[in-house]
Amino acid sequence: MQWWQILRTNTAIKEHELERNHLVILLTQILADQFLEDLRNAGVCLVDSITTETNKGRVKAEISKYFTGTMDTGHVLVVLWPRFDDLPYFENKGNWDILKQLRC
Secondary structure (H helix, E strand, C coil), rough: CCCHHHHEEEEEEEHHHHCCCCEEEECCHHHHHHHHHHHHHCCEEEEEECCCCCCCCHHHHHHHHHHCCCCCCCEEEEEEEEHHHHHHHHHCCHEEEEECCCCC
8 A cells, every 4th residue: 555545544444433344454564563553543442453463373263253253333453465365254244344455
């Protein structure tokens, strides 16, 4: 994502955080860390990240568990593309806006 896309995405998430859940799929841990920091600085409350940095060894299982345990609105989850791409299915998909970074 370019800087302006990230800014636009952060703004949209902040404006709609209580209306939907947001799943942000990024390519690198560096981008994920910066994105998380920006969201938290913007005052978004329920921001989580599940990556190999935060959950050693059980990333796919933790992502699936997170989808099962979240409420209908207000959550932001940041994951990295390789782990999301491996998921065969996730529950409550209709409750999530999915925002993907497709290229650097």
